[in-house]
Amino acid sequence: MAAEFSHLDSQNQPGMVDVGAKNSTTREAKAQSIVYLGADLIQHFEAAGWQNKKGSILQTAIIAGTMAAKRTGDLIPLCHPLGLDACTFDMDVQAEEIIITCTCRLHAKTGVEMEALVGASVAALTIYDMCKSVSKGLVIRETKLLSKSGGKSDFQA
Amino acid sequence: MAAEFSHLDSQNQPGMVDVGAKNSTTREAKAQSIVYLGADLIQHFEAAGWQNKKGSILQTAIIAGTMAAKRTGDLIPLCHPLGLDACTFDMDVQAEEIIITCTCRLHAKTGVEMEALVGASVAALTIYDMCKSVSKGLVIRETKLLSKSGGKSDFQA
Amino acid sequence: MAAEFSHLDSQNQPGMVDVGAKNSTTREAKAQSIVYLGADLIQHFEAAGWQNKKGSILQTAIIAGTMAAKRTGDLIPLCHPLGLDACTFDMDVQAEEIIITCTCRLHAKTGVEMEALVGASVAALTIYDMCKSVSKGLVIRETKLLSKSGGKSDFQA
Amino acid sequence: MAAEFSHLDSQNQPGMVDVGAKNSTTREAKAQSIVYLGADLIQHFEAAGWQNKKGSILQTAIIAGTMAAKRTGDLIPLCHPLGLDACTFDMDVQAEEIIITCTCRLHAKTGVEMEALVGASVAALTIYDMCKSVSKGLVIRETKLLSKSGGKSDFQA
Amino acid sequence: MAAEFSHLDSQNQPGMVDVGAKNSTTREAKAQSIVYLGADLIQHFEAAGWQNKKGSILQTAIIAGTMAAKRTGDLIPLCHPLGLDACTFDMDVQAEEIIITCTCRLHAKTGVEMEALVGASVAALTIYDMCKSVSKGLVIRETKLLSKSGGKSDFQA
Amino acid sequence: MAAEFSHLDSQNQPGMVDVGAKNSTTREAKAQSIVYLGADLIQHFEAAGWQNKKGSILQTAIIAGTMAAKRTGDLIPLCHPLGLDACTFDMDVQAEEIIITCTCRLHAKTGVEMEALVGASVAALTIYDMCKSVSKGLVIRETKLLSKSGGKSDFQA
Numbered sequence: 034m035a036a037e038f039s040h041l042d043s044q045n046q047p048g049m050v051d052v053g054a055k056n057s058t059t060r061e062a063k064a065q066s067i068v069y070l071g072a073d074l075i076q077h078f079e080a081a082g083w084q085n086k087k088g089s090i091l092q093t094a095i096i097a098g099t100m101a102a103k104r105t106g107d108l109i110p111l112c113h114p115l116g117l118d119a120c121t122f123d124m125d126v127q128a129e130e131i132i133i134t135c136t137c138r139l140h141a142k143t144g145v146e147m148e149a150l151v152g153a154s155v156a157a158l159t160i161y162d163m164c165k166s167v168s169k170g171l172v173i174r175e176t177k178l179l180s181k182s183g184g185k186s187d188f189q190a
Numbered sequence: 191m192a193a194e195f196s197h198l199d200s201q202n203q204p205g206m207v208d209v210g211a212k213n214s215t216t217r218e219a220k221a222q223s224i225v226y227l228g229a230d231l232i233q234h235f236e237a238a239g240w241q242n243k244k245g246s247i248l249q250t251a252i253i254a255g256t257m258a259a260k261r262t263g264d265l266i267p268l269c270h271p272l273g274l275d276a277c278t279f280d281m282d283v284q285a286e287e288i289i290i291t292c293t294c295r296l297h298a299k300t301g302v303e304m305e306a307l308v309g310a311s312v313a314a315l316t317i318y319d320m321c322k323s324v325s326k327g328l329v330i331r332e333t334k335l336l337s338k339s340g341g342k343s344d345f346q347a
Numbered sequence: 348m349a350a351e352f353s354h355l356d357s358q359n360q361p362g363m364v365d366v367g368a369k370n371s372t373t374r375e376a377k378a379q380s381i382v383y384l385g386a387d388l389i390q391h392f393e394a395a396g397w398q399n400k401k402g403s404i405l406q407t408a409i410i411a412g413t414m415a416a417k418r419t420g421d422l423i424p425l426c427h428p429l430g431l432d433a434c435t436f437d438m439d440v441q442a443e444e445i446i447i448t449c450t451c452r453l454h455a456k457t458g459v460e461m462e463a464l465v466g467a468s469v470a471a472l473t474i475y476d477m478c479k480s481v482s483k484g485l486v487i488r489e490t491k492l493l494s495k496s497g498g499k500s501d502f503q504a
Numbered sequence: 505m506a507a508e509f510s511h512l513d514s515q516n517q518p519g520m521v522d523v524g525a526k527n528s529t530t531r532e533a534k535a536q537s538i539v540y541l542g543a544d545l546i547q548h549f550e551a552a553g554w555q556n557k558k559g560s561i562l563q564t565a566i567i568a569g570t571m572a573a574k575r576t577g578d579l580i581p582l583c584h585p586l587g588l589d590a591c592t593f594d595m596d597v598q599a600e601e602i603i604i605t606c607t608c609r610l611h612a613k614t615g616v617e618m619e620a621l622v623g624a625s626v627a628a629l630t631i632y633d634m635c636k637s638v639s640k641g642l643v644i645r646e647t648k649l650l651s652k653s654g655g656k657s658d659f660q661a
Numbered sequence: 662m663a664a665e666f667s668h669l670d671s672q673n674q675p676g677m678v679d680v681g682a683k684n685s686t687t688r689e690a691k692a693q694s695i696v697y698l699g700a701d702l703i704q705h706f707e708a709a710g711w712q713n714k715k716g717s718i719l720q721t722a723i724i725a726g727t728m729a730a731k732r733t734g735d736l737i738p739l740c741h742p743l744g745l746d747a748c749t750f751d752m753d754v755q756a757e758e759i760i761i762t763c764t765c766r767l768h769a770k771t772g773v774e775m776e777a778l779v780g781a782s783v784a785a786l787t788i789y790d791m792c793k794s795v796s797k798g799l800v801i802r803e804t805k806l807l808s809k810s811g812g813k814s815d816f817q818a
Numbered sequence: 819m820a821a822e823f824s825h826l827d828s829q830n831q832p833g834m835v836d837v838g839a840k841n842s843t844t845r846e847a848k849a850q851s852i853v854y855l856g857a858d859l860i861q862h863f864e865a866a867g868w869q870n871k872k873g874s875i876l877q878t879a880i881i882a883g884t885m886a887a888k889r890t891g892d893l894i895p896l897c898h899p900l901g902l903d904a905c906t907f908d909m910d911v912q913a914e915e916i917i918i919t920c921t922c923r924l925h926a927k928t929g930v931e932m933e934a935l936v937g938a939s940v941a942a943l944t945i946y947d948m949c950k951s952v953s954k955g956l957v958i959r960e961t962k963l964l965s966k967s968g969g970k971s972d973f974q975a
Binding site for chain 1: 885907
């Protein structure tokens with residue numbers, strides 16, 4: 034950890050990391066965000082086919098998450114502007130919560146962890162938006178990276 | 191809760207809620223997001239004045255969160271496009287985590303909960319981005335609404 | 348028609364129309380876009396519940412159209428940047444085509460025709476995108492304003 | 505056509521198509537959008553050098569279309585975020601209508617049909633915006649793909 | 662000047678100024694940006710009707726400036742997200758330079774100086790982009806506020 | 819200079835330059851923008867550690883400039899949409915002014931001059947925004963390209 038600080042800019046000014054000299058490889062990252070709704074709300078929405086007055090909750094969340102993942106470089110100040118070869122979502126409805134998994138993939142010089150995290154987070158926020166009129170007890174919890182591969186060091190949570 | 195479902199569109203299609211008939215009032219919402227870094231990392235960054243090689247971690251997060259809060263209607267599909275009269279952040283550094291609080295205020299026909307939640311979430315994701323090269327153990331947890339006022343029903347967590 | 352040309356800027360330079368002196372009234376506009384798919388394709392998608400490998404065709408189109416309507420001032424150079432109180436879609440599936448109707452409403456100094464037209468057009472383009480791998484014969488036709496009210500002169504197609 | 509449905513996601517959830525395994529080739533797409541103005545309006549604008557009180561109609565439309573084509577991945581939910589090597593417009597003024605042709609080109613793993621269609625559509629919407637104060641009879645018709653090359657299967661309308 | 666520093670946030674963290682308690686008034690701001698091209702280049706473009714291989718230089722600059730002025734809150738981190746009632750440009754071609762004046766107007770709680778400055782700057786950058794293949798000696802100079810009115814204190818340069 | 823005009827489009831319509839046939843090389847561009855604050859203001863902010871009531875002036879400017887450089891293709895109509903491998907800023911505080919230098923780098927078919935110029939300009943505008951409540955005498959001057967390399971012809975101011 035300490036080694037990192039030797040890279041400190043002498044002026045301590047913010048700046049994008051230079052990735053010009055890195056090789057392009059196939060990068061993949063998988064991130065998770067969990068939205069707690071509570072057992073009552075989950076049962077209600079299951080019964081309604083995950084529809085509410087604003088529309089299809091899960092599908093709207095996936096679309097919002099996909100669109101946000103594509104705009105990661107626009108939201109996170111020091112992320113590189115990247116494309117995406119693939120961005121997919123898995124929505125796992127549990128007894129009290131929904132587990133959102135977002136997987137991003139790209140052949141690039143830098144990783145797509147932030148893309149996966151932004152995708153999962155905005156999908157979670159969209160579920161929050163679509164359910165908030167029905168309950169005040171919603172909580173988004175455990176947004177984290179599950180795995181990444183293709184870079185200097187792979188990672189598996 | 192059940193009452194809500196009587197509003198279901200006959201086609202179950204998504205759609206923005208019509209707020210045309212609502213009165214403009216001063217709306218405020220406060221949301222929180224907690225980023226877990228662990229005691230070691232917190233101590234390291236405290237020692238470095240919350241600077242790393244990408245720059246000032248907390249200030250970058252606040253700016254990113256503010257800019258994202260302003261673009262909430264662009265990120266969350268069925269949110270109304272709104273302005274903001276104020277958007278402020280409080281960063282409370284604890285022993286193992288940072289508690290981000292984002293407060294948004296606007297005189298409008300609908301609430302600014304999502305603006306506060308988006309602001310807190312993107313600030314949290316920016317901290318994640320700026321610390322991820324140093325540790326793989328970061329987790330964003332407990333993103334939730336703390337309070338809202340000015341609408342049909344006030345709320346306090 | 349001719350009267351309009353007396354307003355020509357002496358330099359013929361582009362410019363937003365000044366709406367500062369206009370009164371805010373409740374403006375509504377309804378626009379339509381028709382996507383021709385052909386009878387075979389309509390039957391196939393009906394059988395599949397309007398799902399394809401990219402997901403739910405109609406819902407994705409409605410979400411894309413809503414998000415684009417909110418960004419009209421960002422897309423059409425001389426449109427005023429406006430909010431929206433409401434934006435709703437109706438998707439009418441006919442034997443050979445889908446008739447998309449987008450209705451926008453806002454209390455403002457200028458009309459929301461372009462918002463409704465952009466919403467309907469981007470919904471149509473999204474249907475095109477989601478069906479283009481299955482057929483090359485798609486055509487978007489008859490994008491037009493159906494009605495507008497609340498301004499200097501109401502209109503009904 | 506039927507073969508396509510074997511790709512249906514088991515959950516019927518929306519998702520970007522994975523293009524990671526595809527080869528980069530030079531892709532070109534040409535799309536067309538026709539704006540009907542009517543003979544009287546065409547003559548008026550011809551006489552005025554295609555200027556109105558908002559400025560130069562055709563040039564503004566081309567710029568708007570170019571800027572929108574660049575943002576296709578931002579507007580169409582499941583389009584890949586792509587760059588563009590070239591984006592050009594041809595504006596063919598006929599007796600009663602303007603035929604807009606937008607040509608996009610890129611060396612990429614997936615095609616640029618949607619870029620060309622978005623470019624042509626937003627150029628058409630911009631003409632609509634700039635002429636709508638003069639006539640209520642405007643219609644955008646026949647937005648379609650004219651040709652594409654460089655992918656798995658070429659196409660010529 | 663010194664009085665200002667009493668407002669310093671105790672944590673020195675960035676934040677939007679709260680304008681919630683301010684009155685809405687009609688705000689106007691006028692800003693200027695000057696692009697130096699040199700006498701030779703000015704004469705060449707005058708002879709060519711301000712057209713180059715990328716198109717009409719002045720019109721493209723005005724459209725770009727207008728679109729950027731509308732997005733000021735998106736570009737400048739702590740600016741409030743505002744609409745605009747009017748945004749107009751004047752392009753004054755001198756012997757060696759072009760003087761761009763951008764005027765913005767809005768009924769709002771805060772001023773539109775930054776909108777006018779962003780509009781003038783992006784128009785200047787667009788002229789730079791459209792002329793840079795012909796000369797390396799371009800300089801954008803003297804971007805400044807000319808006047809503002811409607812707020813706490815009017816200003817005239 | 820004259821040779822350039824032989825490329826004039828026969829219709830004088832705007833259009834992106836086609837870069838499809840160009841080779842990808844490592845492009846670098848360095849641009850400068852100077853913000854004049856005056857000796858009094860510079861001393862005040864030096865004494866306050868470049869903090870004002872909106873936060874850290876220099877850091878906010880760098881972040882805004884970085885985010886704007888990433889969106890150059892979105893702001894300048896005929897710029898190609900590009901990524902960025904690196905974007906760094908140097909803030910040189912002089913007796914009466916701040917000299918902002920923005921350096922951008924990318925392996926691409928076309929240069930990144932506009933990215934560097936947009937980055938420096940938006941950083942300058944952000945300093946203006948953060949200091950404008952304290953002084954009306956601010957001027958952004960001398961925004962220009964310092965150097966570029968990697969393209970057909972290198973340049974050094």
